[in-house]
Amino acid sequence: MREFELFRDGMGGTVRIAAIPSAAAVLLPLLVREANERYPGIRIEIMDSLAQVALAGLLNGDVDIAITTSSNLPDSVLYTELLEDRFAVIHCSDHPFTTQKQVTWAELARESLVMFDGNSSIRTLTDAALTEIGASADITAEASSIPVIAGFVSAGIGVAAVPGLVTPLMMAPGIHSTPLGTPAVVRHVGIAQILGRSESPACTQIVALLREITTTNTAHPIQD
Structure with missing residues (x-):
């Protein structure tokens, strides 16, 4: 009862x-x-x-x-x-993005990128943002796991576009986060x-x- x-x-x-x-x-x-x-x-x-x-x-x-x-x-x-989960770029602390208040997607597209694989909702939004500005990605590594993406970034292999909800899971010594804008992308x-x-x-x-x-x-x- x-x-x-x-x-x-x-x-x-x-x-x-x-x-x-x-x-x-x-x-x-x-x-x-x-x-x-x-x-x-x-x-x-x-x-x-x-x-x-x-x-x-x-x-x-x-x-x-x-x-x-x-x-x-x-x-x-x-x-x-x-x-509303707004995007940021994670990168090594010695990357030039560290001195910027915000990074545009056009600036991101000129970098070597570490990307989530095609099964991820994050990848879908990232691809759409790059397509919107007429850019293609220079992909140096792909993975499905958040810690693996962070590991590649920490090793200096590239930078990664991630939603804000993901960012705290990637913060480690040597990794920095800078907001992404123009165009504004929200998950x-x-x-x-x-x-x-x-x-x-x-x-x-x-x-x-x-x-x-x-x-x-x-x-x-x-x-x-």
Whole structure:
């Protein structure tokens, strides 16, 4: 009876979340910490994956919600934006970009680039920005992992364009970050849920808490 009451009141149960790696690493630790304090009876299960895998898990019913980008979502998905993820360039601390307040995409295109591979939502936006200015990329290395990209940059192999949510995961001695602009490129990150799918009270609590901690802890949250 006690377990049922906790479930009914949104204080107990399991919530399964799929999230793109940057959100899983930056947002979800804050979410789990706060949820453990407020709702100790709720268990949160996390699957970190690329955007298309997170979406597939949501559509298949393997997870309750997905934290993903706004791109290529079907009509059956309700998307609630959490933040606008603005791009920066990471580079060695002795690179000339260190002295600039901002780097343009045209300046970036003249550099040797370390790129996320073609399965990444980050790569899609990077390619689109370079195409918009009529530039092609001089790619010296590609990888799917955030630490691997950071390792290539740290070794001086090239510079990398990354969203702001990713930047803290790449900061290490010898690496510097400079904002990217002109054109302004933003990755939209939010909560995806299935329209009409029954949602547990615990899931409702966690979604509300996720919106709260995102507003409090990120640089570019969406304001109602």
